[in-house]
Amino acid sequence: MGWSEAELSLTLISDRPMARLNRQTFQRRGPTNVIAFPFHPTPTPEGPPPLLGEVVISLETCARQAQETGWPVEELFDFFLIHGILHLLDYDHDTPEHEARMDEKTLELLRLLHPGIKDI
Incomplete structure (x- = not known):
């Protein structure tokens, strides 16, 4: 991606605001588990992460x-x-191939945090 450090914002909410956000963003009814909003920053060598x-x-x-x-x-x-x-890093699940790639990377990283975890 062009940098060795980066930051992200993490927001934890309940179902009601998530349902509203899901409707506003994707025109889908009801809450979902996670939504990501990539900012696509441009790396700057001397700037902050x-x-x-x-x-x-x-x-x-x-x-x-x-x-x-x-x-x-x-x-x-x-x-x-x-x-x-992973969505912030341009992974997606818009095609079966992309979904398989994203699922594989998700489980790879999850196993680093939780060795011995079973597949979802």
Whole structure:
């Protein structure tokens, strides 16, 4: 990406504001687990670390999906955070090939945080 350090904004919200954000951003009804807003910064050699963008996670959806899937909530939260960060780094799941690439990278990074984790 052109830099060795970067920053991001992380916002944790409940389902109601997430549903509103999901509707405003994607015209979809209801809450979702994570939404990422990439800023696409230009690297500057002498400037501060660039702000990659914002990751927004619904803690209510995370807790509900953890209960539904049987995953520990901490691991699922980390999964959503990694997923959002990858969106900031231009990963996407708009095609089957892109989705496979993103899923592979998400699980690779998740296993660094949680060795022995089962696949989602």
